[in-house]
Amino acid sequence: MKSKSDDRVIELLLARGPLDRPALAELAGLSRPSTGELITRLINAGLVEEDGEIPTGRRGPNAMRYRLRRGCGSVVGLEIQPDHAEAVLADVDGTELERIRVKARQNERPATLVRRAVRAFRGADRLQAVVVATPGIVDRQGNVVFVSDHPHWAGPQGARLTEALGVPVVLENDTNLAGVAEHRYGAAADSDDFVLLRFTESLSAALVLDGRLVRGANGAAGEIGFHPYQRTAAEVIGQLTEAAIALCAVADPELVVLSGPQATAEVAEAVEEQVAATSLFRPRVVPSALPDGAAVRGALALALDRGRDRVYFDEEPER
Structure with a gap:
């Protein structure tokens, strides 16, 4: 039976990677003896393993690092x-x-x-x-x-x-899911209120508000298009501007991320300028950091x- 302290150590190893016992004790707010017992318990449960020694430059044994054991699933x-x-x-x-x-x-x-x-x-x-x-x-x-x-x-x-x-x-x-990735790893990593506008064969959007993906009552939140987007640069900018303003009126995001073959820095800058010029909204507009x-x-x-x-x-x- 794992404890909350066990879960805290697992969360630390997931977030930070291999850590030694003193670091785990400090970050988890535990004593070093308690941390040692906890590590032993997690090793015996098959969840944690040794990751090698860290040279301390002092006399005595080196510090051992620990990591989550691979192969658990x-x-x-x-x-x-x-x-x-x-x-x-x-x-x-x-x-x-x-x-x-x-x-x-x-x-x-x-x-x-x-x-x-x-x-x-x-x-x-x-x-x-x-x-x-x-x-x-x-x-x-x-x-x-x-x-x-x-x-x-x-x-x-x-x-x-x-x-x-x-x-x-x-x-x-x-x-x-492209919005989830942008929030975890991409241009929206520092934003909890943003809209991803994705234009490929059609125009669609992902909404993340207060750090949570918004799906709607029937999973249709963000399905604003279902029609091919326009092809010329001016038409693309105009269509994205209209979509961004409509979504800002509903979700009021601080950030709009553009994703698609034409989602360049120049297009994002033009959309941001047009949104500001034709509406009351002032979101930042940037291209996706995860194009593929x-x-x-x-x-x-x-x-x-x-x-x-x-x-x-x-x-x-x-x-």
């Missing part, structure tokens, strides 16, 4: 599109193990495509969580409600995959959260 983050799936397998400690790309078959259903991608990994043992980024609207139950031009994708794909893979599977809108693979990176981030809850904290995460 793995997770998968995927992005699926009608023509392919991109997937990343990682240890629950965050180490990326394998990355693959699978070509979709004609009219292949999402559940079949995901199942093939996961089973293509060589080392997907002790799988703890799978998170899938998909186009379209995904409701609270993980059902794909609507995908433009691909009606056969609709249905309870999450439940089907959970049953097929024998591990909890969560589906989430791809733009939402943001959705699969966001999927992996949520899969790690869910896998760690199961492995380290004995919790079954909610959707």
Whole structure:
């Protein structure tokens, strides 16, 4: 039975990587003897292992560093599109193990495509969580409600995959997961109130307010487009300006992040100027810091959260 102090040490090792006993004691607010007992308990539980000695430059034994033990479980983050799936397998400690790309078959259903991608990994043992980024609207139950031009994708794909893979599977809108990645690792890492405007085949948005992803009652928050964006630079800037103003009126973000093939610093600067010139809103507008693979990176981030809850904290995460 783990204690709150055990959980605190695990959280520190997740956030900071390998640490020695004095550092763990100081950061966790524990005595060194208590920290030593705690480390021994976590080693015996198979959650922590030694990471090597640190030379102290003094007489006596060197300090030992400790890290989370690899091999306790793995997770998968995927992005699926009608023509392919991109997937990343990682240890629950965050180490990326394998990355693959699978070509979709004609009219292949999402559940079949995901199942093939996961089973293509060589080392997907002790799988703890799978998170899938998909186009379209995904409701609270993980059902794909609507995908433009691909009606056969609709249905309870999450439940089907959970049953097929024998591990909890969560589906989430791809733009939402790109927003998660931007918040964790990208241009919005220092902002808890921002909008990601993603323009690829259509225009869509992810809303993060107070540090939390906003999905809406039916998973449709941010689905402002479902139509192709304009092609010339002036048309793109005009359309993005209109979308940014509309979203500012609803969410009042401090930051708008632009993501897509034309999301350059020059376009972001022009949109920021036009928003300020034609509305009362003054958000900063910047290009994405994650131009490639943001959705699969966001999927992996949520899969790690869910896998760690199961492995380290004995919790079954909610959707």
